[in-house]
Amino acid sequence: MHATPTTTLPRPLSTASLELLIAADEWRRSRTKPEPIWTHGPLTVTLTTDRRLIATLRALTLYDVQVRRREDYLEARRTAIAVAAALIPRVIERLALLVNYRYPVEREEVEAQARLFLMDWTTEIHELYDHFDPIEMALPQGNERQICGNISQALANTIF
Structure with missing residues (x-):
């Protein structure tokens, strides 16, 4: 007798889960090099190796905040992106x-x-x-x- 494979598809991740996974991956990658997390033309938000979220416009630093704990990163990330987006x-x-x-x-x-x-x-x-x-x-x-x-x-x- 042959087993019939099930055809259930995996459920897509919720937006919140996906955002959390992306943030965790950015945090991990930023240990070795600055990690750009958001851009809009010349406006960029970057997570640095020393755990700072910095919004820059070419040579100008428009927003700079230290993220002390990994648990605080997601909220700090949202805020940095919102500030940068408001400056567009x-x-x-x-x-x-x-x-x-x-x-x-x-x-x-x-x-x-x-x-x-x-x-x-x-x-x-x-x-x-x-x-x-x-x-x-x-x-x-x-x-x-x-x-x-x-x-x-x-x-x-x-x-x-």
């Missing part, structure tokens, strides 16, 4: 600034460009100026670095 409209504005850049003349325009370039709307404008030099040095030669220098110069001309 501003990232699009920033990319438009880079594509259509013109040297600013008015103080308000200079401040708006500086804030958009650095993605920072809360820091005092004089303190914001101090952030341009290290970022300009971190950027590779090219259009974005030149625009960074121009905005920095325009900001210096208007606030000093």
Whole structure:
């Protein structure tokens, strides 16, 4: 007598189970090298080997949090992705600034460009100026670095 194989298919994993499995795999892989967990164009969220979740936009660090325990990773991951996703409209504005850049003349325009370039709307404008030099040095030669220098110069001309 021959046994008839059963034709039951495995049930698909729930979204929560799948998310937990992916997070556990990211945590494991990040022990040896930084693990990119989410990207949208130039915006990236990475889990580093020292267990930091960092959202970056080229040379800018937009979000940085230390994850102390593996149990906290899933919630921290969700938060980091939500923060990065919320910045997408501003990232699009920033990319438009880079594509259509013109040297600013008015103080308000200079401040708006500086804030958009650095993605920072809360820091005092004089303190914001101090952030341009290290970022300009971190950027590779090219259009974005030149625009960074121009905005920095325009900001210096208007606030000093």
